[in-house]
Amino acid sequence: MTMQEDTGAYLEVQNLVKYFGNDRAVDDISFAVPKGAFLTLLGPSGCGKTTTLMSVAGLHAIDGGRIRVGDVVYTSPSEGLFLPPEKRDIGMVFQSYAIWPHMTVAKNVAYPLEIRKVNQSEIDDRVAEVLALVGLTAEADKLATNLSGGQQQRASLARAIVSKPRLLLFDEPLSNLDLKLREQMRVELKRIQNEVGITSIYVTHDQSEALVMSDEIIVMSKGKIEQRGGPVEIYSRPVNEYVSNFIGVANLLKAKVRDSDGSGQGVVEVSQDGQTMTVPCQIGPGIGAGDDAVLSVRPENVHAVREGNGNDDVEGEVTHAIFLGNYVDCRVKWGDFEWKVIAHPRTRLKAGEKVFLQFDPEHTLAVQP
Amino acid sequence: MTTETYSSNAVERSRLNNRLRAMVTQENLITLVVALIVAGAVIVPLVVLFVSSFKVLDPAGWDTTWGFGNYVTMFTDRIIPKAFVNTLIISSGSTILATFLGVSLAWINARTNCPGRSYLEPYNLIPFFLSPFVGAIAWHNLGEPQTGLLNNLAREVFGIEGAIINVDNIWGVIWVTGIFFAPLVYLFVVGSLRRMDPSLEDSARTTGAGLFRTTMTVTLPLVMPGILSGAIIVFVTSAGEFGVPFKLSAPYGWETLTTQIFSKAVGDDANHHMGAAMSMALGIITVFLIWVQQRYIAPRSFTTVTGKGFRPNVLDLGPWRWVAFGYNIFFIMVAVVLPIVCLIIVSLHPVWTGKIVLADITTINYVKTLMWWHPEAISAATNGIGNSLILAFGGASISMVLALVISYMIHRTKGFGVRMLDFLSMVPIGFPGIVLAMGVLVTYIQTPIYATLWILMLAYITRFFPYGQRNISSIMLAISEELDQSSRMAGASWFTTLRRITIPLLKPGLFAGWILLFIIFLRELSISIILFTTGTETLSVGVYYLTNFENEPLTSALSMAQTVMLLIAIYAFRRLAGREALTA
Ligand SMILES: Nc1ncnc2c1ncn2[C@@H]1O[C@H](COP(=O)(O)OP(=O)(O)O)[C@@H](O)[C@H]1O
Ligand SMILES: [Mg+2]
Numbered sequence: 001m002t003m004q005e006d007t008g009a010y011l012e013v014q015n016l017v018k019y020f021g022n023d024r025a026v027d028d029i030s031f032a033v034p035k036g037a038f039l040t041l042l043g044p045s046g047c048g049k050t051t052t053l054m055s056v057a058g059l060h061a062i063d064g065g066r067i068r069v070g071d072v073v074y075t076s077p078s079e080g081l082f083l084p085p086e087k088r089d090i091g092m093v094f095q096s097y098a099i100w101p102h103m104t105v106a107k108n109v110a111y112p113l114e115i116r117k118v119n120q121s122e123i124d125d126r127v128a129e130v131l132a133l134v135g136l137t138a139e140a141d142k143l144a145t146n147l148s149g150g151q152q153q154r155a156s157l158a159r160a161i162v163s164k165p166r167l168l169l170f171d172e173p174l175s176n177l178d179l180k181l182r183e184q185m186r187v188e189l190k191r192i193q194n195e196v197g198i199t200s201i202y203v204t205h206d207q208s209e210a211l212v213m214s215d216e217i218i219v220m221s222k223g224k225i226e227q228r229g230g231p232v233e234i235y236s237r238p239v240n241e242y243v244s245n246f247i248g249v250a251n252l253l254k255a256k257v258r259d260s261d262g263s264g265q266g267v268v269e270v271s272q273d274g275q276t277m278t279v280p281c282q283i284g285p286g287i288g289a290g291d292d293a294v295l296s297v298r299p300e301n302v303h304a305v306r307e308g309n310g311n312d313d314v315e316g317e318v319t320h321a322i323f324l325g326n327y328v329d330c331r332v333k334w335g336d337f338e339w340k341v342i343a344h345p346r347t348r349l350k351a352g353e354k355v356f357l358q359f360d361p362e363h364t365l366a367v368q369p
Numbered sequence: 370m371t372t373e374t375y376s377s378n379a380v381e382r383s384r385l386n387n388r389l390r391a392m393v394t395q396e397n398l399i400t401l402v403v404a405l406i407v408a409g410a411v412i413v414p415l416v417v418l419f420v421s422s423f424k425v426l427d428p429a430g431w432d433t434t435w436g437f438g439n440y441v442t443m444f445t446d447r448i449i450p451k452a453f454v455n456t457l458i459i460s461s462g463s464t465i466l467a468t469f470l471g472v473s474l475a476w477i478n479a480r481t482n483c484p485g486r487s488y489l490e491p492y493n494l495i496p497f498f499l500s501p502f503v504g505a506i507a508w509h510n511l512g513e514p515q516t517g518l519l520n521n522l523a524r525e526v527f528g529i530e531g532a533i534i535n536v537d538n539i540w541g542v543i544w545v546t547g548i549f550f551a552p553l554v555y556l557f558v559v560g561s562l563r564r565m566d567p568s569l570e571d572s573a574r575t576t577g578a579g580l581f582r583t584t585m586t587v588t589l590p591l592v593m594p595g596i597l598s599g600a601i602i603v604f605v606t607s608a609g610e611f612g613v614p615f616k617l618s619a620p621y622g623w624e625t626l627t628t629q630i631f632s633k634a635v636g637d638d639a640n641h642h643m644g645a646a647m648s649m650a651l652g653i654i655t656v657f658l659i660w661v662q663q664r665y666i667a668p669r670s671f672t673t674v675t676g677k678g679f680r681p682n683v684l685d686l687g688p689w690r691w692v693a694f695g696y697n698i699f700f701i702m703v704a705v706v707l708p709i710v711c712l713i714i715v716s717l718h719p720v721w722t723g724k725i726v727l728a729d730i731t732t733i734n735y736v737k738t739l740m741w742w743h744p745e746a747i748s749a750a751t752n753g754i755g756n757s758l759i760l761a762f763g764g765a766s767i768s769m770v771l772a773l774v775i776s777y778m779i780h781r782t783k784g785f786g787v788r789m790l791d792f793l794s795m796v797p798i799g800f801p802g803i804v805l806a807m808g809v810l811v812t813y814i815q816t817p818i819y820a821t822l823w824i825l826m827l828a829y830i831t832r833f834f835p836y837g838q839r840n841i842s843s844i845m846l847a848i849s850e851e852l853d854q855s856s857r858m859a860g861a862s863w864f865t866t867l868r869r870i871t872i873p874l875l876k877p878g879l880f881a882g883w884i885l886l887f888i889i890f891l892r893e894l895s896i897s898i899i900l901f902t903t904g905t906e907t908l909s910v911g912v913y914y915l916t917n918f919e920n921e922p923l924t925s926a927l928s929m930a931q932t933v934m935l936l937i938a939i940y941a942f943r944r945l946a947g948r949e950a951l952t953a
Contacts, residue, residue, distance in 0.1 A: 057571070058574075058575075059574065059575075084574070084579070084580075085571070085575050086576075086577045086579050088575070089577070090575050091575065091576070092571070092572060094568040094571070094572060096566050098566065098568040098569050098571065098572040100569060100587055100590075100591070101591070102590045102591055111578075115576060115578050115582070156572075159572070159576065163576065163577070169575075
């Protein structure tokens with residue numbers, strides 16, 4: 001795990017706590033983001049992502065912790081500090097777009113500049129520039145209600161970035177769009193963020209969105225941080241069962257750590273319906289020899305072969321194999337457990353065949369339960 | 370040969386019979402009958418009013434000639450042009466005041482964390498149900514320079530010389546009309562304020578706009594169609610309001626169109642044709658404004674995508690919330706509490722001199738106005754109570770039946786004449802009660818129903834059934850038509866379906882609509898004042914009689930009786946209809 005050094009971070013959230021009644025919607029969260037980075041808060045609905053974002057935006061007061069951006073402290077209840085949202089210099093894109101229906105697109109986008117008392121000719125220039133950036137030049141004089149969902153989303157983004165704020169916040173901005181548009185907008189949003197270079201926090205429950213767009217991802221559950229890291233790290237080195245399960249697809253089995261050399265290599269033992277296997281693997285953080293763990297293997301890292309080559313191999317039966325062109329999606333029954341396996345089409349596996357499963361220790365993980 | 374012709378004729382005839390029979394269904398028959406009744410009730414008085422306005426009474430008052438004389442008189446008369454101007458001033462002033470009060474109260478209750486806002490809301494709405502005429506009487510007793518309670522308190526407690534306020538003028542009319550019609554604007558905007566997507570405001574806050582700026586540039590513009598609709602309705606209603614200017618400004622030299630129409634309808638100065646012409650003038654203005662509102666403003670409400678999640682969408686006003694609270698309480702004080710307390714105090718005195726004299730406290734005023742068996746009872750008052758109850762029960766019931774049938778026809782049968790019916794049931798909303806009453810007066814004055822309760826009932830229903838109809842229509846639109854259709858599939862006739870399926874589904878709405886009409890009829894003044902005769906006084910006419918020919922304590926006693934009856938009905942309304950019925 002690459003924990004960011006907190007000093008030097010541009011946005012810093014320390015020990016954030018927010019209650020709704022007696023429920024802790026956000027439970028002691030800390031993170032930091034370097035300038036210009038794109039951080040994603042990822043987690044299932046209700047895990048506290050929006051609450052975290054609103055806390056940064058100042059749309060509600062927090063119950064504990066400290067939020068700082070650059071050298072400005074946004075809020076810190078213990079020091080009695082609370083900067084109202086309009087003083088925080090942020091741009092925000094909402095799930096419902098929140099485009100004001102009584103103004104044209106250009107008026108919507110000009111609004112933040114008018115608030116900042118920028119002179120009219122500069123407003124016109126900036127608005128034209130930003131509308132061009134998001135591809136809405138032709139729609140400038142339309143009423144917001146006459147735009148499609150995707151266009152409203154672009155307008156909303158234009159309005160958020162036009163004043164070059166310190167921080168950009170996104171709350172599930174793509175979740176109201178249909179799949180195709182969503183995939184297209186991901187790329188576009190990321191391109192625009194890169195271009196303007198504004199530090200961004202992006203909230204989503206969609207893991208593929210997070211993987212595609214983010215520099216860093218924070219996986220959350222129940223108001224807490226489960227893991228933080230880059231997309232590759234989160235995907236290939238999940239630290240616990242929750243993250244393995246939430247991101248992508250994984251074979252997850254209860255295991256016990258047999259041996260751990262302290263540098264991340266080790267051996268775990270998995271028992272399943274009377275059968276036992278020992279698997280050499282990477283030992284994740286926070287577990288050592290003798291601990292309970294979960295074995296986590298991605299389907300593409302399980303190799304199914306017809307000829308076994310040792311007693312560490314797992315012998316199972318292919319229950320079904322679906323040919324999908326560039327790969328074969330297989331299920332292999334081993335005791336009670338059904339392995340998900342992605343096999344190369346050349347193997348021509350068929351249902352009913354006996355196969356041996358082999359694991360590459362480099363891509364086989366033991367993680368916290 | 371002959372037999373052949375005969376038989377082919379017979380086939381023809383039976384085919385025709387079948388077609389006739391197919392058309393003569395319960396459904397179509399009732400549609401036709403109702404359409405004719407509504408057309409007759411709504412159109413005939415307006416046409417007769419129009420025709421009558423072109424008859425000019427000769428100076429001796431015996432004969433009439435055709436011509437535009439009445440319309441010319443409106444500009445050349447000594448009083449009428451001023452009455453026009455006064456009406457304009459009063460309507461504009463009341464509209465500004467009511468809009469300010471209504472919008473600010475709705476905003477406080479729906480969008481801020483003002484303490485106790487959900488408890489205050491019902492009290493903010495009370496003036497909507499009470500009689501503005503009674504409000505004017507109460508404020509007269511509060512703010513008359515010599516005998517006004519507030520002025521006397523100021524003199525006694527603070528030793529102030531003279532009077533602190535005087536409501537017996539055009540400003541008093543604006544004040545009372547404004548506070549009584551504020552709930553109208555409130556009801557037009559509170560729903561959309563409540564439903565507004567909070568991220569519309571949040572995004573303004575994050576772009577750097579403060580609370581005030583966000584409210585002025587985002588929140589209020591978003592509810593502007595509602596504000597404009599409310600303002601137009603208040604303008605029109607104020608222009609047609611009779612009681613308040615009659616009590617507060619006409620006696621002191623500020624006549625309005627309605628007080629002038631009244632003086633042309635009854636009394637020494639009566640000239641129905643002149644009254645008809647002035648009614649036409651007033652009606653044309655109000656119909657035009659209502660048409661603008663219905664056609665251009667009501668459809669312009671903004672629809673927005675609403676985000677998920679349940680942030681409580683209220684603004685934290687910080688310490689200012691106590692200011693909002695105080696403001697809200699202030700409104701309830703001036704619009705509800707002070708007037709009622711004042712009426713009670715005055716009604717308990719044998720004569721009112723502006724001072725509370727505990728030794729003189731008496732119930733004689735209630736005896737004289739309520740106890741019809743008592744020798745000293747005043748028949749205008751006691752008759753009024755009985756007649757108003759009859760009119761309110763009967764009128765509300767007939768109106769709701771009519772409204773039900775019309776809504777059903779408009780939204781379910783979609784047969785011939787339905788669009789016409791839809792239009793006809795909109796027309797009365799455009800005309801002030803006093804205008805429609807002038808039409809009914811000139812139409813039926815020669816018939817036997819004149820000088821009976823029936824003419825009042827007819828005018829009440831004609832003017833107000835559209836409210837019931839809109840009430841039912843909105844619910845009917847929300848109930849799936851398939852529920853009816855499945856009943857027909859199951860073999861039930863149209864009437865059975867109506868009785869067994871439709872009406873039970875509509876029941877809550879029917880009750881709410883019924884009580885609303887009951888309330889309106891119980892306090893009705895501007896129609897009654899034109900159409901009543903001795904023996905057919907109504908409650909408000911009784912109040913009018915007492916204030917005109919008797920004294921303030923008697924007037925206050927009957928006003929209190931009316932207010933109590935209305936408060937009971939409001940309570941029933943809230944219990945039955947819930948708060949959504951009005952504010953949704
Ligand atoms: N305004 C609120 N009042 C009460 N509870 C809330 C409110 N907003 C959110 N919550 C609760 O806080 C938790 C986190 O909500 P939220 O931050 O909206 O989740 P997410 O955005 O991750 O879906 C949820 O359990 C939700 O029920
Ligand atoms: Mg959320």
